[in-house]
Amino acid sequence: MTDDPGASGSDGSDGGQVVERKAAEEAFELLSNDTRLGILKALFQTDDPRTFSELREAVGMRDSGQFNYHLDKLLGTFVRVTEEGYELTTAGTRVVGAILAGEFTKTFEGDPVPVDGECQLCGAQLAGSFEGNRIRIACEDCERDVISLNMLPGALEPYPREEWPLVAERWTRRELEMVRAGFCPTCRGPVDSEMTVDQSDLVDLFEAVVTYTCRRCTMEMSANAATSVVPHPAVVGFLHDHGVDVEGTPLWKLEWAVSPTGRVVSSDPVRVEIPIDADGDRLVLVLDEYASVIDERREEDRGAPNQS
Incomplete structure (x- = not known):
């Protein structure tokens, strides 16, 4: 992986470039209204664009003027209008996805879940614990972590609790695949990988640990070299x-x-x-x-x- 800040026209030369259309604070302020969130959800629920009347009916607002005011606030950032009607932008789709995933509103709670597996170091039973937004698969005896990372509660919600450890394991693999491909699972920024052989909390257990670090948000994820x-x-x-x-x-x-x-x-x-x-x-x-x-x-x- 190379770091070339002049690539892809980011210096304003031949290629394209990413520009910031709206400050983050302003974008989130647009969502501080139930009607606007209702508009996003209504558009999310259909594959086809909706006309103004169809969208207003789906949201359940009688006042056409008020509805138009709130819809207009979303245009450009979260909603776009075409000849066929209104539809979500990528940002709008991601907002609804985050809501459904419980990214802002849900949390884990409950007792540990037994795991069908043993600690490879001491042979004791593994258990899965879920607290806040954190999942942890660890040995009940030596307390060594097999998996420890953040996870969206909504990803576990459809499954029986006894299946949570296996769902969490699949989630872990997808996160690992993403950072290996060079993308941050938090902000989608570029990720660098580095082999650490002498200065890591995990080196007490493993000779070699891979550390993945996002250049944008400084997210950091570690895995032993074999994993x-x-x-x-x-x-x-x-x-x-x-x-x-x-x-x-x-x-x-x-x-x-x-x-x-x-x-x-x-x-x-x-x-x-x-x-x-x-x-x-x-x-x-x-x-x-x-x-x-x-x-x-x-x-x-x-x-x-x-x-x-």
């Missing part, structure tokens, strides 16, 4: 050859992914090896200082099986 390569095609293919469905197996049941598997073979330049064993065969990935896979090799017929 970071779970979705890598070489890993998926290798384990598929040995009957393991990586996508369908919870992280806490992929022993190599949540154990101190990664080993630092060089600190200058940083090189970390991730060995993955299955049925006597081994896949070894080599990661650089940016947590990119720069080499991979298979070692076959190593002896006793040690799958996933």
